Structures are given as structure tokens and as C-alpha cells.
Amino acid sequence: MGLDATVRCRCFEEGKLKPGPVPYDDLYIDGEGYIASRRLDARRAELGRRRFAARYGELEKAFYDWSDHCCEHENGDYVAEWVSNWAGVAEFESRVEEVGGEAEFPLLSHMLPHGNGGVYPVELAEAILKELDRFLEIITNVDE
């Protein structure tokens, strides 16, 4: 078990998706960064899981099958990388804490999730890369 990171492609925003089982204008990017269907989400919430599956199960399966291959990027992943195992994540956070923690590295201190899921805002990417460079500079100067 570990932590993987992905960067979603921009094919949805650029209108490059292959035609699928629901109309393009029904699609949106959900809070976890996945392509979703407004209509299917609304029917699922209305009907509950069992009734939804009975009425829309085949369409939902077709939708998920399509969404895995709806553009040139498998699962819509522009980049997919294994980050570390959970012990490595804990070690990283411990290192950040040792060299100043939240006061010194406010973004790095809260960057990594502690469970499945999560989205890191692209707006913070440049700032966190600067923190990461500073962090790496500090820890490479620490005598182990």
C-alpha cells in the first residue's frame, strides 16, 4: 500500500474526448478530479444505490468503461507516478517537521494525504515546488 499521484489530462476542457454514452454537456470534473455525469449522479442520489443499479446499471458500466479510455490518456492520467509507501510518507513528514515544520514549510506540511483520494490544487504547484527546493537544499546539508 502506498501513495500514487496523478495529473489529470486536459482533454475534457479542450473538447477532445471521444463520444460516449452520455452527452458531452452532461459531463463535469468531480471533486476528486474524475470525469462524471451530472445526470447519473442525480439519479443515483434520487433513487438510492439498488434502484439506481436496476435502472441505470448498464449505462453506468458503459460510462465507466468509456471514461477509462475516452481520450489518448488511459484513465485520463497525463502523468501517473508512485510517490512512496506510507512509511516513506511518514518519514518525509518527520523530516519536514525536523527542519521547521509548518512555520518554515506551510505547504509541504499539509501536502500529503493520510488516506485514499485527495486533490492538490494546481494553483499552489509553483509555490510548493519552491518550498520543496528549499527543503531539499536544507536536508542535503544536514549531516546524517
Ligand SMILES: [Zn+2]
Ligand atoms: Zn486525455
